[in-house]
Amino acid sequence: MQQSVAFHSQGFLPPEHYDQIFSAHGTIMIFFVAMPFMIGLMNFVVPLQLGVRDVAFPTLNSVGFWLTATGALLVNISLVIGEFARNGWLPYPPLSELAYSPGVGVDYYLWSLEISGVGTLVAGINLVTTVLKVRTRGMHYLRMPMFCWTTLATNLLIVAAFPILTATLAMLLLDRYLGFHFFSNEAGGNVMMFVNLIWAWGHPEVYILVLPAFGIFSEVISTFSGKPLFGYRSMVAATMAICILSFMVWLHHFFTMGAGADVNAIFGIATMIIAVPTGVKVFNWLFTMYGGRVRFQTPLLWSIGFMVTFIIGGMTGVLLAVPPADFVLHNSLFLVAHFHNVIIGGVLFGAFAGYTYWFPKAFGFKLHEGLGRAAFWCWLIGFYVAFMPLYVLGLLGMTRRIQHYDVLEWHPWLVVAACGAALILCGIVFQIAQLALSIRRRAELRDDTGDPWDGRSLEWATSSPPPPFNFAFLPEVLGEDAFWRLKSRANEQSGTDQAPEYRDIEIPRNSPTGFVCAFFATVMGFALIWHIWWMVAVGAIGAFATFVVFSWRDKDEDVVPAEEVARIDRRNKSQRHAILRGEAAQ
């Protein structure tokens, strides 16, 4: 954001516009980049890792996905029709109340998050149920890959935290639409209650973003070190500890509220305690790499970059957790540097590691390695050049969300930061080029083994891309690192390939329900923003009708006949065996 800061001038953008830009930046990045990216990876990977054919509720899941798309669409519509919110990524009252934000900007924000929040909740319910109830034979809890554990923790957080967001935003909507007095200055409303409620959701949200990234790094580091994850059980314990602790620290987002020294001290200490399980995780990753046969490919580079960067971000976080320090640093660029440090270094690097790691599983060919490395180095160096100066600027007293400035000593640091942003841009260009080039050269990057990285968990046991039914036979799991065991056993007793008996497989039917439902939700959201009441009714009735039509269908599953299963499975197996024989001969 610092590029839009102008020295000795009126600013590149007028203040109203600049305020919309940083509000939309935060909202889009958190709700419509980071979360869908992570939830998307979970949806793809978790059923494969659990060795099953699908998630618990496929159609509901699709509804959730399309409702998220509705939210993103509404935010983008605000670029063209009307305006977006100008009060940051969290609409603190009283600024967000009707008296001070009379336009439709806040309404766009509120309705898009209410609708996409329902989508997120649906995804959470689906994935919790999947991990807890839909696992293959022998996959008991302490045999699940780490990514499944972090998925469970993340989605428990979603189920427990998102209803609070829904309720809080609903109260703000009631204030704005019907003149209620939850957060108003008059008639007994309580502004600080909003801040408390929003962070009771907002802090768990931070872990909703970063826990799946921790899972991805665990998978990547263990695979590319050729070793089981060090301290698997302590990793599980640390994940669940973070899951619970994340609900006990929300007050550190507003130490300056004036809750008093005792309350601040308790929340400061609680915040520092979270660094303990996180530290356990970092040591586990390091010990996993220690003594391993480490292959420095792009996913692992992202993971190492993450460890270094995230530790710095974590330590500045502990600094901010000291209430007296927070009084100085609150609302400064130090804070901005801190959360970009953990979100870029943690969540985004995790997303990129997962993207590179699971891309061949999803599409059957790898991403170009050289361009991936180039992108990584641009991102990593660019990140440090762009955000380290912001720590200094924060200490120099520069507050966040400044549209223009006249302080001479800030200027050189902001110029350096802008150079860093340019480097990050290079990284993004390399990533786009990588995708384009990899698609063009997909023939030579093709992976027929289904196991391009010598993986350890069950997603690598099936072909890439997986058939619609994932596995012809649900694998039986005998311990941790299920696929690694299968491979080891297969090598010991190679050649004992008994002809299996294929059976019909039922898979859920494709259904347009999610799309149609989200269409009506979009209509309804748009109508609510612009107070077009008849259209609200149309949207609501349409959405209900969609569900009734869906529930009236007589057939909810398609059958893949046994011959088809056999044909697909034999083809995949023979391809794989040919490659394995070729490698063995070399």
Next chain:
Amino acid sequence: MSTIALTEVHQGSLASRDWSGPAPKRIVTGYGFWIFILSDMIMFSAFFATYAVLLGQTAGGPTGHDLFDLRNVAVETAFLLASSFTCGLATIAADTRSTTWFQLAMAVTCAFGLGFLAIEGREFASLVARGAGPTRSAFLSAFFTLVGTHGLHVSAGVLWLLTMMAQVFAKGFRADILRRILCFALFWHALDIIWIAVFTVVYLLGSAP
């Protein structure tokens, strides 16, 4: 691809003792719906917490003691608890595949639900008429929102109930419809539990002088 098994822990017969594969659909559906109910209760708890914070913020307007009519609330509670009983009868009827009893029990449940909504609507209307609407004070905003959210849930439940009656009428007791009846019953009983909390926290505590 030569691989070495690094840690082969011999668990042998313990191998797959306590997880025998994906749970059956009925279990998965019920379980997922329970999780939804828990998340819904967290949403209610946010409204309860808000109500507790704003309880004293009457802005010089009426308090719960001035407004609540416990006799009215007792009738409401009786309606809702009775509807939960008849909803249980509907579940038993569905288990024994008795269409007549199912439709009858559901119809009675629906009548009780609508009766509850009518009483609540009358209460809200009279409050607004007395100048004690939700815009009067933060306390009343919180009251209307908490109780109204429960009322909206009951309304959605009635809509769902009618849909289930129509489905059983049109399609009979199919496996997927039975699963939906299970979820509906969970939902309806959960609303009762929330009402008990509303009754206690809002009306009983609120009408104390």
